[in-house]
Amino acid sequence: MTRDYSKFFPPNLKGGTPKPSLSTRDSLGWQPFFAQQISIEELTETPPVRVIEVHRNGLHVVGDGVDTTIPPLPELTVGDWLLFDALTPQHSRPLDRKSLIKRRAPGTDRHTQLIAANIDTGFIVSSCNQDFNIARLERYVALAFEAEIAPVIILTKADLCADTSVYVDAARAISEMVPVLTLDARGDAPREKLAPWCKRGKTVAFLGSSGVGKSTLTNALSGAHLAETNTIREDDAKGRHTTTRRQLHVVPSGCIVLDTPGMRELQLTDAASGINDVFADLHALSQRCRFRDCQHDTEPGCAVLQAIEVGEIEAARLTRWKKLQAEEAFNSSTLAERKSKDKQLGKTIRSIMKHKKKRG
Numbered sequence: 289m290t291r292d293y294s295k296f297f298p299p300n301l302k303g304g305t306p307k308p309s310l311s312t313r314d315s316l317g318w319q320p321f322f323a324q325q326i327s328i329e330e331l332t333e334t335p336p337v338r339v340i341e342v343h344r345n346g347l348h349v350v351g352d353g354v355d356t357t358i359p360p361l362p363e364l365t366v367g368d369w370l371l372f373d374a375l376t377p378q379h380s381r382p383l384d385r386k387s388l389i390k391r392r393a394p395g396t397d398r399h400t401q402l403i404a405a406n407i408d409t410g411f412i413v414s415s416c417n418q419d420f421n422i423a424r425l426e427r428y429v430a431l432a433f434e435a436e437i438a439p440v441i442i443l444t445k446a447d448l449c450a451d452t453s454v455y456v457d458a459a460r461a462i463s464e465m466v467p468v469l470t471l472d473a474r475g476d477a478p479r480e481k482l483a484p485w486c487k488r489g490k491t492v493a494f495l496g497s498s499g500v501g502k503s504t505l506t507n508a509l510s511g512a513h514l515a516e517t518n519t520i521r522e523d524d525a526k527g528r529h530t531t532t533r534r535q536l537h538v539v540p541s542g543c544i545v546l547d548t549p550g551m552r553e554l555q556l557t558d559a560a561s562g563i564n565d566v567f568a569d570l571h572a573l574s575q576r577c578r579f580r581d582c583q584h585d586t587e588p589g590c591a592v593l594q595a596i597e598v599g600e601i602e603a604a605r606l607t608r609w610k611k612l613q614a615e616e617a618f619n620s621s622t623l624a625e626r627k628s629k630d631k632q633l634g635k636t637i638r639s640i641m642k643h644k645k646k647r648g
Contacts, residue, residue, distance in 0.1 A: 313352050316340070316536075317406070317491045317544045322369050325383050334371035334381070339405075340536040342366050365402035366534045367491060367546065387435045389493070392555035392619040400557055404493055404534060404546055409485040410437045413496035413505065414459070416449035416470070422458050423608050426566050427554045428495055429462055430612065434562025437493075439466050440485060444501035446470040463566055473501035478508035479541070488542025495548060506547040510539040556612060557619035567609040570601065584610065 316338045326336070337351030346357040347364060351372060358377035364370065369383040389403040389410070410432040414420050425441060432439035441459045446452050452470050459468045471477040479486075486492055486509060494502035537545045556563070564571040570592060574582065578589025584606060587593075595601040 310542075311352050312350060313338075314489065315538055315542070316350065317489050318369075319386075319489065321386055322383050326371065330371055334373055336369055336383070337372040337380075338536070339364055339366050339368045339370070342534060363402075365405050366536060367405040367407060369406065387437045389431060389435050389437070389495075390557065391431070392557040403548065406491060407435070407437050407493045407546065408490045409492045410435075410439050411442050411482070411485075411492060411494050411505070412439055413442045413444060413494055413500045413502050414455075415445045415500045416443050416452050416455045417445055419497065419500065420455055420458075422462070424497065424554070425459060426462055426608060427556060427612065429466055430556060430559055430562040430566045431495075431554070432562070433565040434556075434559040438485070440482075441466055441468045442482075442505070443468065443470045444473045444505070447472040463568070465565075473504040473508060475508070478505050482509065483541070486539070486541055486543035486545075489544075491536070491544040491546065493546040493548060498549070503547055506537060506545050509541070509543065509545055510537060555619055556616045559616050560613075560620070563609070563612050563616055567605070567612075570606060570609050573601070 313336055318336065318338075322336065335351050335354060337349040337354050339347045340350050341348040342360075342365060343357065344360070346360050348357050349355075349370070349372065354372055356377075358372075358380065361378065361382075364382055365388075368385065371381045371383070373380045385405045387407050388405050389407060390400050391403060392400060410428070412425060412428040412432070414425055420443075429439050429441070441462070443452065443455050443459060449455070456468055456470060460466075469481055471481050482492075482505075494505055496502055534546060534548050537547065539545055573591045573595055574584065576591035577584070577587070579587055582590050582592075584590050584592040592601065592606060596603050596606060
């Protein structure tokens with residue numbers, strides 16, 4: 289039976305030029321990177337499908353002639369590609385990823401939460417209001433760098449701000465490798481300004497806290513009401529959770545858009561190189577310190593502290609760098625490593641107490 293994909297693929301914008309017909313697979317962002325992982329026989333027997341939505345009870349996958357829900361697989365997330373096994377869907381083979389966004393899950397068990405896979409560009413969204421937070425933006429940029437995703441910072445609600453230069457300058461200071469755009473999330477501005485990244489077959493993701501305009505941007509690119517939107521609280525400009533799940537949308541330009549729920553807590557894990565990329569200036573300076581294990585605190589011959597003294601680097605930037613490094617190291621350590629450290633600490637404490645007892 290032929291499936292009706294009309295609800296998943298929105299119509300072209302009014303007045304837009306119709307696009308040439310593509311297979312469902314190609315419309316979902318199928319690329320040579322994935323094609324080279326499979327044989328002709330596999331392509332026929334187990335057609336590639338993409339995870340477009342994650343539910344508690346399963347994964348919604350779509351491909352050529354396939355639109356179904358398969359049992360949940362903990363190692364998969366939205367955006368993943370897999371070879372669909374119709375007889376035993378739970379044995380469908382995942383394909384290697386181009387990129388993966390992940391974080392340490394909220395809570396105390398410290399497991400890793402997969403956010404999205406095979407994203408080409410990460411639009412990191414913030415607002416030109418009191419919700420703007422430079423440390424949060426640095427975290428998202430480090431996340432994108434580590435995942436080998438091209439980050440772009442988008443500053444929304446520019447129409448409500450008398451002077452956006454303060455926000456723009458602060459965002460540009462994060463990294464010279466990250467473009468910074470300001471726009472009103474409504475109207476035609478998103479389609480026009482984001483067009484260089486939102487090309488046919490490319491997958492982009494809107495990342496950021498609640499209320500910054502991610503869902504509004506998704507709707508602007510689609511020309512339709514694909515995602516629910518909500519207002520922010522007037523007293524502190526904090527957003528209310530609107531998007532409750534991660535879902536891929538194909539928009540008329542041929543781009544695949546991922547709208548994500550706002551993340552109040554973004555704990556980095558396995559992101560050491562991404563952090564060093566964000567703080568490339570500090571990382572380079574640290575290589576010139578007198579001591580290899582310099583903590584950039586009170587050590588003599590510290591190149592980082594010298595740069596702060598002469599005004600080349602802000603002390604606050606060093607503080608944020610050290611905080612992210614410490615957080616990432618702790619979150620990335622395995623359970624066995626943490627148990628080993630706790631065990632060694634316990635031995636040290638018992639040894640000290642034993643020694644004190646003998647002296648007493």
